[in-house]
Amino acid sequence: MSQTVRGVIARAKGEPVTVENIIIPDPGPGEVVVDIEACGVCHTDLHYREGGINDEFPFLLGHEAAGIVEAIGAGVTEVAVGDFVVLNWRAVCGQCRACLRGRPWYCFNTHNAKQKMTLEDGTELSAALGIGAFADKTLVAAGQCTKVDPEASAAAVGLLGCGIMAGLGAAINTGNVGRGDTVAVIGCGGVGNAAIAGATLANAAKIIAVDVDESKLGWAKGMGATHTVNASEGDVVEAIRNLTGGFGADVVIDAVGRPETWKQAFYARDLAGTVVLVGVPTPEMTLEMPFLDFFSRGGSLKSSWYGDCLPSRDFPMLVDLYQQGRLDLDAFITEKIGINDVEAAFDKMHRGEVLRSVVILGVSP
Ligand SMILES: NC(=O)c1ccc[n+]([C@@H]2O[C@H](COP(=O)([O-])OP(=O)(O)OC[C@H]3O[C@@H](n4cnc5c(N)ncnc54)[C@H](O)[C@@H]3O)[C@@H](O)[C@H]2O)c1
Ligand SMILES: [Zn+2]
Ligand SMILES: [Zn+2]
Secondary structure, three states, X not given: OOEEXXXXXXXXXXOOOEEEEEEEOOOOOOEEXXXXXXEEOOHHHHHHHOOOOOOOOOEEOOOEEEEEEEEEOOOOOOOOOOOEEEEOOOOOOOXXXXXXXXXXXXXXXXXXXXXXXXXXOOOEOEEHHHOOOOEOEEEEEHHHEEEOXXXXXXXXXXXXXXXXXXXXXXXXXXXXXXXXXXXXXEOOOHHHXXXXXXXXXXXXXXXXXXXXXXXXXXXXXXXXXXXXXXXXXXXXXXXXXXHOOOOOEEEEEEOOOOHHHHHHHHHOEEEEEEEEEOOOOOOOOOOOOOHHHHHHHOOEEEEOOHHHOOHHHHHHHHHHHHHOOOOOHHHHEEEEEOHHHHHHHHHHHHOOOOOEEEEEOOOOO
């Protein structure tokens, strides 16, 4: 028996999202239906709405979510009905070349549900990042569910499902920030502020937050930034060098993803330092730089897909740190909203007014 629930749909490029009835099939082999409790609004949802990811409209948006497993399909052993789970978009296959080499966080063949959710007229939906959780319920692959401490708040831990994990992981996994390092983070939205929280967890000695928006810099201080730089008030590279003895930072994280911010990251880094790109560029962007600078400055230039996370390893650990008061996930929640408020949340994101808006569904926020 399929069921009908509400979901937030992007029907066409650039058009406001609508709340519509969607059909959730019964879970097939390896699939799970999850009763969604909370789902954060990520910049990537807006990218989908703007046609920036692909043209497979209509989309069922939402992908930073936590909820309760309502039903499981044949052969599902990873989770049971009633489990409290955070959804992920890295259900590793265990068989691709990355998995076989012991690097499952790069898995090149991650699993999603095989069946499609649809509109009432039968139109198949593309679920954002294979999740689609601005909905009362969603259908995912069992491996997309990571069981965590059921005492934790769904609105907070659901954020680990995408942007906050991407930022934390950009610092602690990809950037390998360690005790005593100097770190700079360019762009302090949800992702950049999570990178700052990650650098704080890793005991970085100096954490420099860079943004064009003073309110974002205020949030960054709360996450553990030791210094702030307003990028609209002067040369970012010079400011970071001045704060690091004239040398640049050990690790610079670009959480904006534009050619100009990446170049700032490149030049604001100490010799042999690391640049981590976690912001996502758009297809028309190009980069031109003196080739010799790549050689003579050494170090490593990395991109961070989903913070190089392994959900089964990282989500329960980070939920524990949250429960112990060592990782303030609640500080990322600027507002809790209803399912009808996603379009307004996009506007607020555009105006820079929020770190995260979180849609609360079901009965237990
Ligand atoms: N790599 C991944 O796996 C992954 C996962 C989730 C999101 N992302 C990407 O990360 C990026 C950030 O996401 P978000 O949710 O934090 O977005 P956001 O819009 O909340 O934050 C972006 C921040 O960058 C600041 N900014 C813009 N231009 C700037 C400039 N020139 N210099 C300094 N700061 C500048 C803005 O003021 C804002 O605070 C997006 O590109 C998003 O798609 C990547
Ligand atoms: Zn794999
Ligand atoms: Zn996201």
